[in-house]
Amino acid sequence: MAARTRGGRAVALAVLTAFSLAVTGCASQEEPAGRPAPGASSAGAGTIKEGLKVAFLPKQVNNPYFDASDNKGGKVAVEEFKGVYSQTGPSEASPSAQVSYINTLSQQGTDVIVVSANDKDAICGALQEARTAGAKVVTYDSDTNPSCRDVFINQASAEGIAASQIKLIGEAVGEEGGEIAILSATANATNQNAWIEMMKTELAKPEYAKLKLVDTVYGDDDDQKSFQETQGLLAKHPNLKGIISPTTVGVAAAARYLSGSEYKGKVQLTGLGTPNQMRAYVKDGTVTSFALWNPSDLGYLAAYTGGALASGLITGKEGETFKAGKLGDYTVAKDGTVLLGDPFVFTKDNIDDFDF
Template structure:
């Protein structure tokens, strides 16, 4: 071997060694995130994890989904402890119990693990931030707006709720009443609030009673996944979809057949994947030194800027409206 050739081999070996070193450093620096849902095998949390994976792919992070088979109060604790022992950089968790997981999460944070909750929050002392799916204060308003679009702003309407005591339902119904009192909805009249108790058969019967009792009824809002599915079945059975528009909050997989056959034109719910997506971008900001505080904001990828409210609560996104054009894009 000539001296020149020997130098070339030495340089190549040096370059290869540097490349391997840089590769090892990059691997060591890769952010590792554990997603712990309430329980495995739940399509809703599969959708959340899809958002986690999408953001992780954009950022070059690695992720694992691990959790209990059932949503028992203390069932997530061993998985939290296991992931801390494996030196993950962050835990994204949907809490089965707001308080049971706090000691394990506090121990994780003392080890430097970033803790973000999604969908179901832990007590604030057990996490650094909480990603809420939507602004729940606007659901009543958004539901009325959607029905007004479907009806052209005119006609008698009814609400099919869950139980008379359901706090979220009653809060949203009050929001609907406030919205309906605005001048732009003067052509719409709320004639009845019915309660199906979140039971399919009772919700079905209550819908039929609305159809029979109010012959001029043109629209129904069912802000409950059980109610809207049962309401759609009642409209289909009674061949009333041509005169009554049904909307509300529903699951795409439950409502797909009714949208495809024209029984329901449009309904809404939050997109679970947005919570997972936003949570990973928040982890990135925190790993880079950002400290969540009310009034501050962070860049959440293609969701844009997301701001922190009281107790470091972040809104992932607006309600998603599902129609025949987009419903097949969702699987939950």
Template sequence: MQRAGVSRSLTGLAALLALVLGSTACDDAGSPAPDNEDRPSNAVASSTDPKADIKKGLTIGFVPKQADSAYFALAGRGGRKAVTDMGSTFVEKAPESAADTSGQVAAVNALRAQGVDAIVISAQSTDALCPALKKALADGIKVVTYDSDTRPECRNIFVSQASAQDLGWIEVELIGKQIGYRGEIAVLSGGRSATNQNTWIRYMKNELADGYQEMKIVGIAYGDDDPAKSRAEFRRLLAEHPDLKGVVSPTTVGLKAAADYLSVSPYKGKVALTGLGTPNDMRPYVKNGTVEQFALWDPSELGEVAAHAALSLASGKISGKAGQGFWAVGTGWFIPAENGVVTLGEPTVFDAKNIDVYDF
């Protein structure tokens, strides 16, 4: 059930846009020419110079969804590398829990008080963070969201790991292939207010309605990206839905917790499991046959690109306006689209044939 047009390679898109716009938007050296129509960065007007150098000595603050997360540790590692390689300072403030929006608000306020040049945040909530982020913007601090977005007016750029539509489709397709595109499925999500999780689930439902009419979501559980709660919620789904054929967990914590339980339960081989996970977390469960396939992008690359977006914003090279490209060292050109959204690229599908190639 391959869907046409699913591949959206960012590098290819950026190259194409650069080629199309080259005669009017680039100088002879290939650098984008100044754009006199930059919109104000929310409440703060700013001018940009795409030929400007990336400043050294900046301070970039990262706010992941939670501490002690393998996924966000990888994203932070990529962000730290990008920031330090460019001669600036990386700081990180993380709430203890993935459900702790108030902890993220406190982190944003602490970074404001510290006087950072940019904040890079994976938003717990679409709305609850906006007041704090708008205050940061009013202070002249640039704001980049990554992994999970807030409202467009509350940040400059959102670095998306993949298009939400593609992620919704691939989750449905992976589970559908394993259950013969027929039967009851359930979703083990992260937090109820998680912007990215809810968006992907909405697209999953759209995909099911459009082309997978013999599959049906019969339950959605929320593990709050806590291993113990995710495991308990997965067990509850299995107990409450005896005809369940498969479960999708679009969160790395939830997928690992579910796989850990499924691997030693009588449901192994009877209920299919897929979702979003890291190869290192999921390798044992792919090797022992608990999970056939799952998907993800490279979290460290996501962190790198988000950091480079923040550095370019804080250096005055871009404002976040659609069409203003920035260079992420080792990764390529990225060009924000409507509402300042940058897409990393399509996710990778991992299985027994390729999982040993990856180490993250």
């Protein structure tokens, strides 16, 4: 994590390594995708080529989450292996908004396109054309169909995210339980939909029998729409006890609405957010806890993966290993997936240790 001091960083990294969330029962039984297994291929031995053009294409630019992942993570990595970094993309998240940017990057001879997909299918045609033209494609945060890219950098297992979100809202609401709702990003977001389905599976467990999911709404990763959707949820469900928003834009907008309303302290909120977005709301009691991985590490890992692909050090085949700079060695798992790690929980006791 981007802690404010070197000591803080060391503590944060140690916590992130050790803190695997007791609730991630499903995730903890998976074979970790992020570290080399005994006997794994050593295809990653070698050096990344200098001068590679690496472009990041987030769901939307001017989003604090993607600013951290791209400009504070991906850019750092690309500069380390002496490549040429750029970020481009739409100002609003929509299924087809990224297509024209992919086409332009392909025409510019970009070596690596790192993209967070607004829709798993809508950009596939453009990505395939870019790959045919010679670009390597790495997805991060939100995947396409596996056939459309070379490697997907998964920020955390879907099971782990779902389990952590349900555990946090359950703890915040308390033993009495009650009605809860989900404020998501776009209706087509691959990662959001996977998490939501697994949250439903998690809610079916006996320990969450008193929690009832009554609605799922979409803020389209737009601050004002997410704010309005929060307001709408509370008007539609007067007995609502909690909201989960597994999107950085959504959870911050929901917190802003709750903090200035009669529902502060009465309706609980959790989700996936950054410390800088959520600090004020944690300190004023609007939010007890929320979770996230380190977005800068996600972008950093995505850049190194793209560099390894474009340098011929890996191909995206299961079992291949490569070194991702300061993050160390990683292994490509099934379906060309690389797992960054487990989500981390932020509370009033630790939030000031982080600055991103």
